[in-house]
Amino acid sequence: MSRLIIKGPSRLEGSIKISGAKNAALAIISASLLAEGETVLENVPQIQDVMILSDILSSLGVDVCWMDEEILRLRVPEEIDHVATYYQVKRLRASNLLLGALLARKRVAEISLPGGCQIGSRPMDLHIKGLTQLGCQISIEHGYIKASRSRMRGARIYLDFPSVGATENIMIAAAVAEGQTILENVAKEPEIVDLASFLNALGAKIRGAGTDVIKITGVKRLQGTRYGIIPDRIEAGTFMVGAAITRGNILVENVIPTHIKPVSAKLQEAGVYIEENDLGIRVIGPETIKPIDVKTLPYPGFPTDMQSQMMALLALAEGTSMIMENVFENRLQLAHELKRMGAKIKVEGRTAVILGVEKLYGASVKALDLRAGAALVLAALAAEGQSEVHNLESIDRGYLNIERKLSHLGADIMRAD
Structure with a gap:
């Protein structure tokens, strides 16, 4: 089984073109x-x-x-x-x-x-x-x-x-x-x-x-x-969170801003700088991530496909956040893998309470599903030390050349068998 080996912390910088949805x-x-x-x-x-x-x-x-x-x-x-x-x-x-x-x-x-x-x-x-x-x-x-x-x-x-x-x-x-x-x-x-x-x-x-x-x-x-075909709003949102969690600076290209308004709004609430321009969306991560509450809902609500990535971000917020998953009940199982990296998350039913920590630490973790896998990659980019993200097939289901795109932005990441 393939895996990603990621050495953190990284700061993502540059521009990235989003693939089709x-x-x-x-x-x-x-x-x-x-x-x-x-x-x-x-x-x-x-x-x-x-x-x-x-x-x-x-x-x-x-x-x-x-x-x-x-x-x-x-x-x-x-x-x-x-x-x-x-x-x-x-x-x-x-x-x-x-x-x-x-x-x-x-x-x-x-x-x-x-x-x-x-x-x-x-x-x-x-x-x-x-x-x-x-x-x-x-x-x-x-x-x-x-x-x-x-x-x-x-x-x-x-x-x-x-x-x-x-x-x-x-x-x-x-x-x-x-x-x-x-x-x-x-x-x-x-x-x-x-x-x-x-x-x-x-x-x-x-x-x-x-x-x-x-x-x-x-x-x-x-x-x-x-x-x-339209650009992939979830891939765009994932890289936006990537800029936020690594305190980076990314220009997200080939994106339709109205499609990701719910994500942009929550990231801005967390202190992330977001600017729309003719080339795409500029995202700059804050020094301090603010705690927020997130509730997933059918569109135009906050997308369930971005809930996992947001959980990874809020694990590093300064304070307590809450996520309520109203669409897919098993999506919160990501919390168990993030806790292996030092996150403090308590799950009760469809609700996760996240007490932000100062640092995450590298660990071996498993992508339990597509979006959880992406979230673990983001967490590994921000964590201290080396992480291995296993079950890479789950991530490959929805992200094209994710390690190549992240390497282009400055990540220390490689695929291994």
């Missing part, structure tokens, strides 16, 4: 199954999750070709397979997005229950509820989701929780369903807006993405196009 790319690549002809996607990150999904599409019969590091070409033939096996999807949560796409394209789908990070309960019930209301028949048998349909007809669908995945899955299927679909209480994340923009570029008729209600008028055919 992982969660937008996964949804858009899945939705590409609906397009006739050739689809070319730009600003696609060659991270592990994207590569796994590309391999799954290849196994279904899709012609998948990387034209360069960030450009992916997809050609979907008339006949493709409809089965994604356990061995293909066990490492990828976003494989569930193939359900709506395959039902729309093939009228039948058989997909193993998805894998991914074990950060809490992420059931498929909302996905199934929505697709069923469109006219699909779905059952779960022997660890597989088995689905079929004759005709898909638009419906009025209310989500009990604004699930990102369920919103995306239903949106993809409804794009080619007969009549109008009205989705209520939907997710409003920027990745939802990006998926809607992509589907519209293919010829879909979708309005309201980014609000509580999305209206979709189904069309008969979608045509391939060329489309650029």
